[in-house]
Amino acid sequence: MRRIYFSICNRRPQLTRDRAKRPPTPAIGRVRALAISCLLSYLVAHLLVMDIGRMVARHGNGALSPDATQLGYMIAIGCLPLLILACFGMWVRYRGIIAVGILGAIAALAGTVLP
Amino acid sequence: MTILISLLSWTITLSCHAWLQPARYHLPPVSRTIQVAMRIVRVIAPMLALGVALTAGPVAGVLVWCATFSIAGMAVAIVVERLAHH
């Protein structure tokens, strides 16, 4: 602790360098994060619609296809805002994006496995 | 009639809800006994409202129950604000 304190105190003021390395304003970062969140969540929701449609049609008698797609819509439309919120809100160490990305990867894999 | 009873029940419930937090809503405090009674009413009245609303059918009943909650809440908020103001 003491070492950390002294290392901070001994640091020289570096105004010029700090200004040059100023991080992007939070608004720009947030807009970027929002765009990424929307795009990723949309892709995951789209994969959900297709996977659920396939899954139910597969386990049903084949005649369930329109129903299956509708079920997919019901789940995906409900999930889409939650995915965006999770992606955007859980920004520390990109937890939200990673979680939604993993979900998307599972959905994409399921899409390749399912007929 | 269903709507009126549901509305009344929600009005009572939300009034009790406000009165159970007198400091927050700037209302005169009430005695311990009344507080207990209010807590009971706050639990029972919404159930009564739901029971009455469901007589109009399950879907219409739930719609009535939710809509009357919202409208009663607005009414209670305005009255409580007036009371607190005076």
Place this chain on the structure above:
Amino acid sequence: MTRETLRTRMGWLHAWVGFVCGLALVCIFTTGTLAVFDTEITRWMQPEIPALANAQPTDIALDRASRMVRDQQARGMPAFLVLPSARSSVLEILHYDGHEFVGDILDPRTGATIPARATAGGKFFYDFHYSLRGGGVIGVGLVNVLGTGLLVAVGAGIVIHLRALLPDLVMLRLSVSRIRSWLDAHLLAGVLFLPFTVMMGYTGVLVHADRILPATPLATIFRHDAAPARLPASPLALSPVPPLRPLLETARLRLGGRDCGFILFSPDRLGIFASDASGPFMTRDHVDFGLPDGRVLGTTVTRGPVATTLQLMHGLHYARFLPLSLRWLYFVSGLCSTAAIASGMVLFLMKRRRKSGHRAAFRIAEGLCIATITGLPVGILSFLWGNRLLPATLTGREMLEIDVFFFIWAVCGLHGIIRSCCTTSPLSGWREQLVATAALGCGLPLLDAVGDATAWRQWSGIHAGIDGMGALFGVVAACVARRMKDRAA
């Protein structure tokens, strides 16, 4: 710089998504709220239609109607027949004009055409609500994106306010600072009408979910394969239609006693569909009859848990099964949800006025806000005024009514932006448009009474309701304008 927490991020998301989407969502919610009474507004806008309480269509009327449908179909118009219901006592022969269903109105007793004025009617609000008059692909898609934006903003709002959600359920402080009062009003309306807002947002997006989330791989959307060669349509002879009365009786029995809503005519068959008002599940169940003998071809009844759930979602959003009392609850809930969004937008501007009030972007945002929150009611009231002031026999008057609406609204938008950008007192734009709303709203009952007293007597409930709401909005707008003037002074 403030530390990034979940709450600060959600606060930013709620504010910006809420404001940007809110500009259009206020219009969507307002017109959706009015569309709850679309049939009644159409009746108000056609005072020539006589009151025919519970008039059942006679055999003569039905036969005349079916002949008229066939005539229109022979001319290449895909017409269908709408049967009388509790809300509309006339027979209607309608076709889709690219925006809404329009057509002839028939007397259910004689089948004679009622010479009512052509009007855009309440259907205009319905069309505007779900497509912003932008057509089936772009308009509906945009509304769906905005609906998703609403759900995101609501979700972010819940996260911000989660701790005080229940304790502050009925909190309203009007005697504290202005910004705090607006915040309380926004939270009050937002939290209390949260179930309604979420339900309408979710079911609304679900109705046309395929417009934003196609069930086919995204790559196929951008692939433009050559369109399959169209076979030349073989001109099928239109079979004559047998008497409709026995078919309606049979259809009613086969649909489990549900009322029949409308009849679709194909060249060699006809389908009688269950009414949307027959229950909370909005189905397209129907009975098909062969032509010309009228034999039953089959009954289509959609069942199954998913289909039933979806029908319920549609039924909840369209609210066609609701009795009048519940319709009013929907109307009030819609108004309060609109107020929640509008108050949020006002709050957004108030919070930023001190810091960014001088910026052009802020001024334009405020101008757009004025156009949306106060300009839209002026446009809607002008639409109703236009219905009474335009000559009843004018050709193409339904489009003129719509033009009046858009023209006045555009003028309001321009006025709002000019007032916001070019004057030192930005509140003047709000105040002047509120005064216009007050004048048009309070004048509506007078205009209606002067126009046609017979209609007032026949449809007293509808006229009292619409004129009363107009006057009420006028009075509220006058009170708000007066309060703003007092504060400014």
